[in-house]
Amino acid sequence: MTTNISIFDGHNDVLLRLYKSKSDDVVSDFLGGEDSGHIDLKKARAGSFVGGLFAMYSPSPGNFSSLSRQMTGGNYAVPLPAPLPIEEAHKSVAGELAILMRIIRQSQGAVALCKTTAEIHAAIQRGALAVVLHLEGAEAIDGDLNFLEILYAAGLRSLGPVWSRNNIFGHGVPFQFPAGPDLGDGLTAAGEKLVSACNEMKILVDLSHITEKGFWDVARLSKAPLVATHSNAHALCASPRNLTDKQLAAIRDSGGMVGLNFATCFLRPDGNMTADTEVELMVRQLDYLIDKLGEDHVGFGSDFDGATVPAKIGSAAGLPVLIGALRQSGYSDPLLTKLGTTNWLNVLGRTIG
Numbered sequence: 001m002t003t004n005i006s007i008f009d010g011h012n013d014v015l016l017r018l019y020k021s022k023s024d025d026v027v028s029d030f031l032g033g034e035d036s037g038h039i040d041l042k043k044a045r046a047g048s049f050v051g052g053l054f055a056m057y058s059p060s061p062g063n064f065s066s067l068s069r070q071m072t073g074g075n076y077a078v079p080l081p082a083p084l085p086i087e088e089a090h091k092s093v094a095g096e097l098a099i100l101m102r103i104i105r106q107s108q109g110a111v112a113l114c115k116t117t118a119e120i121h122a123a124i125q126r127g128a129l130a131v132v133l134h135l136e137g138a139e140a141i142d143g144d145l146n147f148l149e150i151l152y153a154a155g156l157r158s159l160g161p162v163w164s165r166n167n168i169f170g171h172g173v174p175f176q177f178p179a180g181p182d183l184g185d186g187l188t189a190a191g192e193k194l195v196s197a198c199n200e201m202k203i204l205v206d207l208s209h210i211t212e213k214g215f216w217d218v219a220r221l222s223k224a225p226l227v228a229t230h231s232n233a234h235a236l237c238a239s240p241r242n243l244t245d246k247q248l249a250a251i252r253d254s255g256g257m258v259g260l261n262f263a264t265c266f267l268r269p270d271g272n273m274t275a276d277t278e279v280e281l282m283v284r285q286l287d288y289l290i291d292k293l294g295e296d297h298v299g300f301g302s303d304f305d306g307a308t309v310p311a312k313i314g315s316a317a318g319l320p321v322l323i324g325a326l327r328q329s330g331y332s333d334p335l336l337t338k339l340g341t342t343n344w345l346n347v348l349g350r351t352i353g
Contacts, residue, residue, distance in 0.1 A: 003333055004048045004320075005048060005320075005323045005333070005336045005337060005340045006048050006050045006124065006337075006340050006341050007047065007048055007049050007050060007052075007300055007316075007319050007340045007341070008050055008051050008052055008120070008124075008130070008299070008300075008340065008341045008344045008345065009049060009051070009052030009053070009259070009299075009300050009301065009302050009304070009344075010052060010053055010229035010230055010257075010259025010299060010300060010301030010302075010344060011052070011053055011055060011134070011136075011206075011208070011229045011230035011259060011261075011301040011302065011303055011306075012038070012039055012052055012053070012054060012055065012302060012303065012304040012305055012306065013055050013057060013136075013303070013304070013305040013306030013307075014030070014037065014038070014039040014040075014054065014304065014305040015054055015055065015056055015057075015096040015097075015099060015100055016055070016056075016057045016059065016092075016096060016305065016306065017037055017038075017305040017306075018030060018096075018099050019092060019095050019096045019099060020059070026099060027099065027102045027103050027106050030103055031103065031106065031107055031110070031111075037305055037315070038302075038304035038305045038309070038314075038315040038316055039304050039305055039315070039316045041107070041110060041111065041129060042317075043315050043316040043317040044129055044316050046316070046317035047315070047316040047317045047318060047319035047320060048319060048320070049129075049316040049319060050124045050129065050130060050341065051114070051120060051123065051124060051129055051130025051131060051132070052130075052131075052132065052302075052344075053132045053133075053134040053158050053229055054100065054131045054132065054133060054134060055134045055135070055136040055306070056092075056093045056096045056097060056133070056134065056135050056136065056140075057092070057096075057136040057137060057163065057306075058084055058088060058089040058091075058092040058093060058137060058139050058140060059092060060081035060082070060084055060165065061081070061088075070175075071175060071177070071265045071271065071272065071273040072272045072273065072274070073272070074177065074270040074271060074272065075177060075178070076175070076176065076177055076271070077174070077175075077176045078174065078175040078176070080164055080165050080166075080172075080174050080175070081165055082165075083139075083165065083166055083167055083168075084139045084165065084167070086139060086140065086142060088139075089137075089139035089140035090140050090147075092140075093135070093140040093151075097133075097154060100113070100131065100133070101113075104131070107128075107129075109126075109128060110127075110128055110129060111128060111129045111131060112128040112129065112130055112131060113131050113133065113155045114130045114131060114132050114157075115155050115157060115352070116352065116353055117345055117348045117349040117352065117353065120132065120345060120348065121345065124341070132157050132158060132348070132352075133151075133154070133155045133156045133157060133158070134156070134157075134158035134159065134160070134204075134206070134229070135151065135156055135158070135159045135160065136160050136163050136206075136209070137160060137161075137162055137163030137165065137167065137172075137209070138159060138160070138161050138162070138167060138169050138194060139163075139165075139167050141169075141194070143168055143190050143193075145193065145194065145197050148194070148197060148201075152201055152203065156203065157202070157203055157204060157348075157352040158203060158204040158206060158229070158352070159194075159198055159203050159204070159205060159206065160205075160206035160207075160208060160209055160210070160229075161187065161191050161194055161195065161205065161210060161214070161218075162191075162209055162210050162214070163209050164209050164241075166184070168188060168190050168191075169187065169188055169190050169191035169194050170185070170186060170187040170188055170191040170210060170211070170214045170217075171184035171185045171186065171210070171211050171213075171214060172184075172209045172210060172211065173209055173210065173211050173240045173241050174240065175241075175265075176239075176240055177238065177239055177240075177265070177270075177271030178238035178239070178271060179238065179239070179240040180212070180234070180238075180240060180244070181211060181212040181215070181234070181240040181241070181242070181243070181244065181247075182211065182212040182213065183211055183212075183240050184211045184213070184214075185211065185213055185214075186210070186211055186213030186214035186215075186216065186217040187214050187217040187218065187221075191214070191217070192217065192221055195217075195218055195221045195222055196221065198222075198224075199221075199222055199223050199224055202351060202352050202353050203351075203352065204224070204227055204348070204351040204352060205218055205222055205224065205227070206227060206228065206229045207226060207227065207228045207231075208228045208229050208230050208231045208241070208261075208301070209241070212244070212247070215247055215250075216250075219250050219254070224254075224350070224351050225251075225254045225255045225256035225257065225347055225350050225351060226250060226251045226254040226256035227251070227256050227257045227258075227347060227351070228243060228247075228251065228256075228257070228258045228259065228301075229257075229259045229301045230259050230260075230261040230263075230301030230302070230303045231243050231258055231259070231261055231266070231301070232258075232260060232261050232266045232267060232285050232289070233245075233248065233285055233288045233289055233292070235288065236267075236269065236281075236284060236285055236288055237265075237266055237267055237268060237269060237271060237285075238269075238271065239265060239266050239271055241261075241266055242266055243258065245292060248289070248292040248293055249292065251293060251297065252292065252293045252294060252297055255297070255347070255350060256297060256347060257297050257298070257299060257343060257344065257347040258289055258293060258297065258298055258299075258301070259298075259299050259300055259301020259302075259344075260282065260285055260286055260289065260298070260299070260300050260301055260302075261301050261302070261303050261307075262282065262300075262302045262303055262304070262307065262309040262310065262313060263303045263306075263307030263308065263309065264277040264307070264308050264309065264310060265307070265308070267281040267282060267285060267310075268281060273307070273308045274308065275308050275309070275310060275311040276311060277310040277311070278310065278312075279310055279312050279313065279321060279322060279325045280325070281310075282310065282322060282325070283325055283326060283329050286298065286326065286339070287329075295335055295338055295339075296338065296343055296346070297343065297347075298339060298343060299338075299339050299340070299343045299344045300339065300340070302316075304316060323336060323340075326339075
């Protein structure tokens with residue numbers, strides 16, 4: 001009998017999808033299940049998706065709706081939107097946070113906001129979906145970090161200083177292919193202050209969208225393990241969003257973590273964003289990441305509801321397809337358990353407590 005492998009995931013954008021939804025009742029959609037989207041409670045249970053880092057993200061006007069159509073042809077450079085005003089960022093972050101709080105309140109215990117690793121363990125043990133709140137791009141945070149305190153009180157425990165769009169804290173990696181990650185400046189003085197504050201407050205600092213210079217700025221400043229919640233290996237897919245071998249070594253040496261990104265543009269050797277992508281490319285990425293980082297420092301960072309994923313996976317309900325492919329490639333259940341939950345919970349224990 002095949003054992004189900006529980007998955008705690010490093011990154012998803014379901015709150016953004018619900019925030020943008022035209023539905024009259026997104027809470028019921030999430031709790032009851034819906035046809036669209038990658039994650040809802042029904043799909044999570046079907047795929048043994050037990051929790052993860054749930055991102056709040058502030059979209060630019062127009063929201064980059066044509067991004068996937070521009071990331072084709074094997075050679076592209078997608079223009080990034082202008083920096084986002086803090087008032088716009090506040091609006092979307094507040095809206096997404098409110099949706100999450102309503103989901104938790106109406107779930108009758110089926111969804112839990114977790115502020116510590118002990119709370120994650122407890123939620124998973126009782127069968128609740130364990131939500132750790134993440135901020136993808138810190139546009140909503142002011143230079144004095146007052147709003148960081150407010151978000152922390154609301155449950156924020158993970159933060160990416162930048163999305164690919166630049167802000168007052170630093171510079172993000174643009175969507176280009178092929179390219180290396182050294183495509184801009186790093187942290188600003190405000191960004192260095194933010195990283196120090198995150199260390200003090202035990203907030204995980206996510207490196208997935210930052211430039212190579214910014215990566216090394218964080219590595220120099222941070223006392224916590226280096227974590228890229230949803231990134232892949234640049235050696236196999238030459239996207240600047242992916243990590244070089246030198247970056248992977250620094251993450252390994254810090255006791256950190258990389259979550260495999262399911263977005264096809266970060267898996268495919270041609271960098272194309274298309275669902276017609278074989279699961280085997282995910283296996284190849286995991287093989288490579290484990291070789292470079294060791295089996296204790298790799299997990300999943302799906303980017304569900306924020307990207308095009310392989311059609312054979314489709315949604316959180318399709319996670320057993322990936323597990324099956326890994327088993328066929330010789331991955332043992334103890335190793336799959338590390339990739340699925342243990343490694344994430346261990347690194348969170350060393351960061352958020």
